[in-house]
Amino acid sequence: MLPTLEPQDFDLTIEQEFKLVLYTQQIKEIPPEKLQANLLEIVRQLMITKNILEALVRKGGE
Incomplete structure (x- = not known):
């Protein structure tokens, strides 16, 4: 499960x-x-980074 991000995490x-x-x-x-x-x-x-992050999230849920 992914951690919850706080608004300040985006600063x-x-x-x-x-x-x-x-x-x-x-x-x-x-x-x-x-x-x-x-x-x-x-x-x-940035597109490549997005693809990598999505793949990591998918594989983390397996």
Whole structure:
């Protein structure tokens, strides 16, 4: 059985918030074409991560 998640489990840590600020500053220097390619790669990796998590949940219930 999966654990119950609390609302605060979906919040960013202080370190993650700091990294987000750094990424925001760095993104402003990237050409739009490169940003589009990077965004598509991120979406692809998020889809793979979702597939892996779903497979782990399924196999954990077996």
